[in-house]
Amino acid sequence: MALSDADVKKQIKHMMAFIEQEANEKADEIDAKAEEEFNIEKGRLVQSQRLKIMEHFEKKEKQIEQQKKIQMSNLMNQARLKVLKAREDLIQDLLDEARRRLGRGSQHATQLLHHLVLQSLFQLLEPKVVLRCRKDDSKHLDKMLPDIYSIYKKKTNMDVIITIDHNNYLSPEISGGAELLTPDGKIFISNTLESRLDMMARQMMPEIRCALFGANANRKFLD
Amino acid sequence: MASQTQGIQQLLQAEKRAAEKVAEARRRKTQRLKQAKEEAQGELEQYRRTREKEFQQQRAKVLGSQGDGIERMQQETEERVKKICSSYKENQEAVISRVIDIVCSVTPTVHINFVPSNENVVEMADETAVL
Numbered sequence: 001m002a003l004s005d006a007d008v009k010k011q012i013k014h015m016m017a018f019i020e021q022e023a024n025e026k027a028d029e030i031d032a033k034a035e036e037e038f039n040i041e042k043g044r045l046v047q048s049q050r051l052k053i054m055e056h057f058e059k060k061e062k063q064i065e066q067q068k069k070i071q072m073s074n075l076m077n078q079a080r081l082k083v084l085k086a087r088e089d090l091i092q093d094l095l096d097e098a099r100r101r102l103g104r105g106s107q108h109a110t111q112l113l114h115h116l117v118l119q120s121l122f123q124l125l126e127p128k129v130v131l132r133c134r135k136d137d138s139k140h141l142d143k144m145l146p147d148i149y150s151i152y153k154k155k156t157n158m159d160v161i162i163t164i165d166h167n168n169y170l171s172p173e174i175s176g177g178a179e180l181l182t183p184d185g186k187i188f189i190s191n192t193l194e195s196r197l198d199m200m201a202r203q204m205m206p207e208i209r210c211a212l213f214g215a216n217a218n219r220k221f222l223d
Numbered sequence: 224m225a226s227q228t229q230g231i232q233q234l235l236q237a238e239k240r241a242a243e244k245v246a247e248a249r250r251r252k253t254q255r256l257k258q259a260k261e262e263a264q265g266e267l268e269q270y271r272r273t274r275e276k277e278f279q280q281q282r283a284k285v286l287g288s289q290g291d292g293i294e295r296m297q298q299e300t301e302e303r304v305k306k307i308c309s310s311y312k313e314n315q316e317a318v319i320s321r322v323i324d325i326v327c328s329v330t331p332t333v334h335i336n337f338v339p340s341n342e343n344v345v346e347m348a349d350e351t352a353v354l
Contacts, residue, residue, distance in 0.1 A: 012230040016237040023241030027248035034252035038259045045263035053271050057278050064282055068289050075293060079300040086304045090311045098322045118331035157339040196326045204322070211318050212311050
């Protein structure tokens with residue numbers, strides 16, 4: 001027999017202790033590893049997600065800045081347009097008022113008519129002309145025609161035949177003037193006070209604006 | 224011998240306990256890793272909340288300052304419109320008179336390039352622009 005009972009028992013006890021010790025060591029090792037991996041994993045997760053959160057909020061903050069700028073720009077535009085519209089409305093009022101007062105011009109009404117017809121003739125320079133006027137003006141016109149003819153002949157050495165169109169009078173609501181056409185209707189001149197006002201208004205607009213609102217402070221070049 | 228089996232039994236049991244201890248350690252490890260995720264989420268959630276609060280503060284500040292700017296701009300616009308209206312009132316009569324003057328003053332003139340065909344043309348003093 002190799003060993004005694006006591007020896008065997010002792011050996012077994014040793015082996016048991018050894019097994020237990022190994023198990024404890026292994027368990028400790030696992031625990032330590034677990035702790036280490038815990039820290040790594042947690043750190044990794046927090047880091048990456050934290051970055052994402054930061055980026056997300058930075059983007060949102062930038063968006064707010066942008067929104068603010070866009071809104072301010074829009075409001076500035078609206079403000080400018082408001083001012084411009086106010087000016088345009090006032091100018092329109094002025095022209096409407098002018099239109100209403102057209103009848104009381106600086107020249108006498110019949111004399112005005114005389115000059116307007118002559119002016120249109122000088123534009124047309126046609127031998128035959130159809131003239132449209134207001135119904136009430138046609139009598140005055142009839143009386144003025146000889147004088148008109150003679151002045152025209154003096155200035156251009158040409159003859160002209162004016163036919164007053166008694167079928168198409170101009171509306172009695174306009175303030176004066178006449179329309180002239182060639183007999184075939186291909187050339188047409190509107191020399192009523194209203195058409196003159198429209199034309200003048202367009203041409204004089206810069207001057208009107210300056211007189212009403214003052215010179216443009218932003219303008220640098222005037223020539 | 225009885226003691227031999229007993230010894231072996233003891234050893235086997237020791238092995239079993241050892242294996243259980245190790246298994247237990249492994250379970251703890253998985254548990255710990257799960258904890259890692261949970262704790263991470265917890266911290267992140269808190270970070271997010273803090274950041275959100277900061278963001279809202281910033282936002283309120285920015286939009287607040289904008290409100291002042293908007294008001295100022297509106298006031299400026301009102302003033303400008305008022306100035307325009309008063310300037311208009313001052314000058315409208317003069318401008319209307321001038322416009323009507325121009326419209327109703329007609330000086331019929333032949334075009335400056337027009338040449339009458341004959342010599343028997345009476346030269347008349349030419350007036351200013353056709354208007």
